[in-house]
Amino acid sequence: MIGKPITGRSFGGCVRYIVDKPEAKILFAEGVRMQNASTLTNDFNLQRKMRPELGKAVGHLVLSWSKEDLAKLTDKIMLEHAKEYMQKMGIRDTQYVVVRHHDRLHPHLHVVYNRVNNKGATITDKNNYARNIKACWELTLKHGYHLGKGKEQVNRQALNGKEKVRYELYDAIKAAMKTSKNWKELEAKLTVRGVDIAYKFKSGTKEVQGISFEKGGLKMKGSAIDRSLSFSRINAQLNRNQQVQAYHAAREAHQPSLAQQLREAIRQGIHAEHQPSLNASGVVENLLNILLSPEFVPSAPDPVGDAEIVRRKRKKHQAEQSQGVTR
Secondary structure, X not given: OEEEEEEEOOHHHHHHHHHOOOOXXXXXXXXXXXXXXXXXXXXXXXXXXXXXXXXXXXXXXXXXXXXXXXXXXXXXXXXXXXXXXXXXXXXXXXXXXXXXXXXXXXXXXXXXXXXXXXOOOEOOOOOHHHHHHHHHHHHHHHHOOOOOOOHHHOOHHHOOHHHHHHHHHHHHHHHHHHHOOOHHHHHHHHHHOOOEEEEEEOOOOOOEEEEEEEEOOEEEEHHHHOHHHOHHHHHHHHHHHHHHHHHHHHHHHOOOOHHHHHHHHHHHHHHHHHOOOOOHHHHHHHHHHHHHOOOOOOOOOOHHHHHHHHHHHHHHHHHHHHHHHHO
């Protein structure tokens, strides 16, 4: 389950967008009339007059599920989860309307609510980003919904604002990490993509404790973009890349290249033409074997990965021991 909280200024435009689509189905409304977009808009605007200074009084939620969950989701169940999500987000005691759309492959619905509640107080949108992630995660686990396979599955075209920049940073850093062997190379590749790096040092030392990335005026910690982008994990990947390259360089230095093998085979062939005692057909066969036989390339050792496995096992063992003491 994924949520997307939005705030806006115009109830009219938002309501028309979610209600007037041919496939739209109103599932529930609280404190507003459901006749049409005009009556909904009028009722929302009437209540917002209690806080005329609040510019962005429109609350808009988009709740989406994976297409793998479609069989589990009836209108009733989706409505129940929308209400549960709103409670977790602190959206209570106010007007709202819940509308389901069928214009996408995945099941999703829209909620429009009034940020001016029934008592004239403002429903906060502070920390909406963090609260949304927490609420969606809890509901996904509670109801057993499909867990996405990672950020690679997210539709970039549907993102905007902070989330759009977050995924742009994620894509840029991951791409640069694949071919970088050290921090200098990584910084150079990210600079080309318009991304700056800021290091956090331990007080009074040159020891790096953390890392942040900045693009378009928005700065985010590496671990906030993705857990795999903390300083320690990026550093481990760069070390791994360096070791793999060193392994292949050493291997190539001790093994004749294909060009070298071909040159030697041709040399033998020329020598065979002038010495009938040599088997020229055997030389040709050797040349074909070089060209046609697949080259076996063993995988590079992964000492960093091995160390990470050992660290995780040790951490798991310590956790089990502490649980045993607690019991």
